[in-house]
Amino acid sequence: MVYCGKPSKGCHTCRQRKIRCDQQPDGCSQCAKSKRTCPGYRSQLDVMFRNESTRIEKKVKARAKVVRSTAPASESASPNSSETTSSPSTAVVPLIVSPPPNVDELATGYFTSNHCSHVFFGPNTGVFSARLADPWITDITPALLYCMKAVGLSGLARLHHDPRMLNRAWGQYSEAIRLTNQALASPTEALKDGTLLSVIILGVFESSNGRTRQSLDAWAAHINGAAALLSLRGRKQITTAVGRRMFFQVTSNMLINCIQKDIPFPKEVQALMQGMRDAQLARTNASDPLQPIWRLRELMVELANFRADVQKHRISDPHQIIARCIELDTAILSNMQAFPEDVAYTRIYTTEDPDVVLDGFYDIYPDFWMVQIFNTMRNFRILLHGMVRGTLLRGFSAKPPLFTSPEYTRQLQLSVDTLYSLQADVCASVPQQIGYASRAKRRGQQPPALHQPWRDFDQDLLPVRPIGTEYLPIIRSSGNNLLNWSLFLVGNMDITTDKTRAWVIDRLEEIGSMMGMHHGTVLAKFVRELRDEKERARR
Incomplete structure (x- = not known):
C-alpha cells in the first residue's frame, strides 16, 4: 500500500468541475444550486492508500524484458567449460519486492506494536496487532487513523531523535482533533467505536507529549x-x-x-x-x-x-x-x-x-x-x-x-x-x-x-x-x-x-x-x- 497524499474530500461532480465543495452531509450546496443530485463523497481511506502491487509487478517485468532483449547472444559452451547457457525456459524470474513503507505506515505500525493491547482493526484496513485479538471487525475512521499516526510518529521521533518527525506528529494531532470534532458533530459517527477510541488516543498523545x-x-x-x-x-x-x-x-x-x-x-x-x-x-x-x-x-x-x-x-x-x-x-x-x-x-x-x-x-x-x-x-x-x-x-x-x-x-x-x-x-x-x-x-x-x-x-x-x-x-x-x-x-x-x-x-x-x-x-x-x-x- 502506498500513501497517496491528502485526497480531495469533495463530491465527484465538484472534483470533475474543479470547484470547492462544502461537503454538506445531505449533499453539497454546489449541486443543490445546479439543481442536480449530489453523488456523495468517497471514503477517504479508500483513496488515501493505493495498492501498488500490480503496477510495481508490471514495471519490474517490463524492465526484465528490456534487459533480456538488449543482452548479447550467448555463446555455446565448449565441452570442457563448466558454464552453461540459460535457455528462455530456464531464465531467472525477477523477484517482485514490495515497496518499502513510508513514514505514515511506519507510524501506524509503531502505534499498534507498542500501544495496542490484544486488538486488531478489521480485515481490510491493513493494520493488525496482537496474536490473541478481540474479534473487532471494523474500519479505521479518518480521525482514528490520524490519532494513531500522531502517537506513532511521536514515538518514532523519540526513537530517532528527529524533531522534524515530532513536528509532523503535532500536525497529525491537530488534524486528528479536527476530524474527531467533526465526527462528534454527527449523530451516527459519534456512536462508533472508532470515535471513542480516537478520543482515548488523543489523551495518550497529550500525556506523552x-x-x-x-x-x-x-x-x-x-x-x-x-x-x-x-x-x-x-x-x-x-x-x-x-x-x-x-x-x-x-x-x-x-x-x-x-x-x-x-x-x-x-x-x-x-x-x-x-x-x-x-x-x-x-x-x-x-x-x-x-x-x-x-x-x-x-x-x-x-x-x-x-x-x-x-x-x-x-x-x-x-x-x-x-x-x-x-x-x-x-x-x-x-x-x-x-x-x-x-x-x-x-x-x-x-x-x-x-x-x-x-x-x-x-x-x-x-x-x-x-x-x-x-x-x-x-x-x-x-x-x-x-x-x-x-x-x-x-x-x-x-x-x-x-x-x-x-x-x-x-x-x-x-x-x-x-x-x-x-x-x-x-x-x-x-x-x-x-x-x-x-x-x-x-x-x-x-x-x-x-x-x-x-x-x-x-x-x-x-x-x-x-x-x-x-x-x-x-x-x-x-x-x-x-x-x-x-x-x-x-x-x-x-x-x-x-x-x-x-x-x-x-x-x-x-x-x-x-x-x-x-x-x-x-x-x-x-x-x-x-x-x-x-x-x-x-x-
Whole structure:
C-alpha cells in the first residue's frame, strides 16, 4: 500500500468541475444550486492508500524484458567449460519486492506494536496487532487513523531523535482533533467505536507529549469528552468485548481525574457501570472472578464522591470524616483479600542499582493489569490515611483539642505506619514498569535506547489470568498515567523523606524522557517545587 497524499474530500461532480465543495452531509450546496443530485463523497481511506502491487509487478517485468532483449547472444559452451547457457525456459524470474513503507505506515505500525493491547482493526484496513485479538471487525475512521499516526510518529521521533518527525506528529494531532470534532458533530459517527477510541488516543498523545501544566488540563478535557461519549453510547456499548474494554479504560481514567480534583463521579456513567456489572453477573451466574475488580471500582466511586463532599463542606465534622475513612479503608482491605492467590507479586532483594531500586528491593508482577490494580488500591489507601492524619493533626492542635481519647493517638500512629508501608510498595512496583527487570537480566550488556511501555511483562500470561483479557486496557501505555499519579502521590506526601522524594523526582523524569510520557516531567516539577518549598521552610 502506498500513501497517496491528502485526497480531495469533495463530491465527484465538484472534483470533475474543479470547484470547492462544502461537503454538506445531505449533499453539497454546489449541486443543490445546479439543481442536480449530489453523488456523495468517497471514503477517504479508500483513496488515501493505493495498492501498488500490480503496477510495481508490471514495471519490474517490463524492465526484465528490456534487459533480456538488449543482452548479447550467448555463446555455446565448449565441452570442457563448466558454464552453461540459460535457455528462455530456464531464465531467472525477477523477484517482485514490495515497496518499502513510508513514514505514515511506519507510524501506524509503531502505534499498534507498542500501544495496542490484544486488538486488531478489521480485515481490510491493513493494520493488525496482537496474536490473541478481540474479534473487532471494523474500519479505521479518518480521525482514528490520524490519532494513531500522531502517537506513532511521536514515538518514532523519540526513537530517532528527529524533531522534524515530532513536528509532523503535532500536525497529525491537530488534524486528528479536527476530524474527531467533526465526527462528534454527527449523530451516527459519534456512536462508533472508532470515535471513542480516537478520543482515548488523543489523551495518550497529550500525556506523552504535553510538557506544560496546561497539558494536564488538556488530558483531562479528553477524558471528559470520552465520558460524554460513554453517556451518549448508552448500554449498547457494553454488549461487545471491545466496547467493554474501552468503557473500562475510560472510566478508570475518569476515576483518577475525579479523585485528583475532588469532584463527584458522574451519576449517569455510574449507572452504566452498574449495568455492566449486572450483565456480567448474569452471564457468569454470580460466580464472576472479576468480583474484586467490580468492588474496587465501586469503592473508588465512593471515594471520589466522599472527597468531593468534604471539599464542598457537605461533610465537615472531623469525627465523621475519620469514621468514613476507616470504613472505606476496611472495605478496600477486605477486597484485596478477595483476589486469587496466583495474582500475587514476588519481592526481589538486591544491592545493585540503588539509584533505581529504592531501599534494596523491588517487586515483579505477573502482568501489567495486576500492577495497576494493586497500585490503585494503594493510592486509594494513601488518600484515606492522608485524610485521617491531616484531620487528626488539625484536631489535636485545635483549642480546645477535638480529640482527647487515646484511640485517636493510636489511630494517628497506625495511619503514619500504613502510609510508609504503602509508599514503599508503590516505589517497589516502579522498576518493573520502567523496564529495569530486563536490564537487570542483561547486566553488562548495552541497554535498549528507548524503554517501551510495559516491556517487562510476560504477554503470554495474559489470556490465562483469572481476570481474563476482556477487561485489559485497550491502549496499553495508558497505564503510565496511573504510574505517574502513584509516584506523584508518594512525592507529595508530607511524611516523605528527602531521599524518597528525590528518587520520585528522578523516576518521574525518567518516565518523561526515556518512556516518552512527558506528563511525568510535568509532575516532577510539582514535586521538585514542593521539595524546594520545604527546604526554604527549614532554613
